[in-house]
Amino acid sequence: DQQVKQNSPSLSVQEGRISILNCDYTNSMFDYFLWYKKYPAEGPTFLISISSIKDKNEDGRFTVFLNKSAKHLSLHIVPSQPGDSAVYFCAASAKTSYDKVIFGPGTSLSVIP
Amino acid sequence: GAGVSQSPSNKVTEKGKDVELRCDPISGHTALYWYRQSLGQGLEFLIYFQGNSAPDKSGLPSDRFSAERTGGSVSTLTIQRTQQEDSAVYLCASSLIAGKYNEQFFGPGTRLTVL
Numbered sequence: 169d170q171q172v173k174q175n176s177p178s179l180s181v182q183e184g185r186i187s188i189l190n191c192d193y194t195n196s197m198f199d200y201f202l203w204y205k206k207y208p209a210e211g212p213t214f215l216i217s218i219s220s221i222k223d224k225n226e227d228g229r230f231t232v233f234l235n236k237s238a239k240h241l242s243l244h245i246v247p248s249q250p251g252d253s254a255v256y257f258c259a260a261s262a263k264t265s266y267d268k269v270i271f272g273p274g275t276s277l278s279v280i281p
Numbered sequence: 282g283a284g285v286s287q288s289p290s291n292k293v294t295e296k297g298k299d300v301e302l303r304c305d306p307i308s309g310h311t312a313l314y315w316y317r318q319s320l321g322q323g324l325e326f327l328i329y330f331q332g333n334s335a336p337d338k339s340g341l342p343s344d345r346f347s348a349e350r351t352g353g354s355v356s357t358l359t360i361q362r363t364q365q366e367d368s369a370v371y372l373c374a375s376s377l378i379a380g381k382y383n384e385q386f387f388g389p390g391t392r393l394t395v396l
Contacts, residue, residue: 211387
């Protein structure tokens with residue numbers, strides 16, 4: 169039973185345009201959400217996070233939106249750059265155990281120059 | 282080095298053999314995590330350590346899997362009597378302390394192939 173879902177395995181976007189990566193979760197106990205980025209042959213690196221008390225968090229070109237009622241979050245990258253091409257993992261944790269981070273299957277983003 | 286290191290980077294073994302994977306966390310990080318990523322799947326939580334103790338072992342897939350951490354630093358993940366379904370990339374991460382806002386820093390992973 170996948171608690172964190174990323175239904176788009178891949179996404180292609182033109183350079184300069186907006187990339188929108190979506191994530192859905194099923195566990196209503198989740199209250200902290202993270203996005204990680206992974207290049208081939210490297211470990212994931214932390215990108216941005218959001219607590220459930222917020223509905224938006226912004227860091228430069230990256231913005232995460234959280235819709236608690238829909239159990240949905242999205243990562244917006246604008247403008248997209250070729251260096252953003254990577255696999256993006258959505259992840260979530262609950263206050264019962266913040267160290268047990270549950271990851272989604274990932275979305276592979278390709279930014280076309 | 283400044284980051285999390287893992288060894289070996291690649292391991293090919295025969296079904297039924299035991300393997301040991303090693304993780305060196307960032308110096309000073311007290312929390313350490315093990316995940317695995319099977320082909321086409323997300324990262325699957327296996328176990329985490331706070332210091333040398335493992336408060337949550339719930340992710341270990343079977344009793345063939347075990348992990349230990351000594352001296353609050355290096356950790357080893359041992360898989361006994363490996364099976365083909367154990368083939369995956371095993372990732373280790375560390376964070377300054379355990380808990381909500383502590384970013385996990387990942388190593389490059391060990392790719393395990395069981396023939």
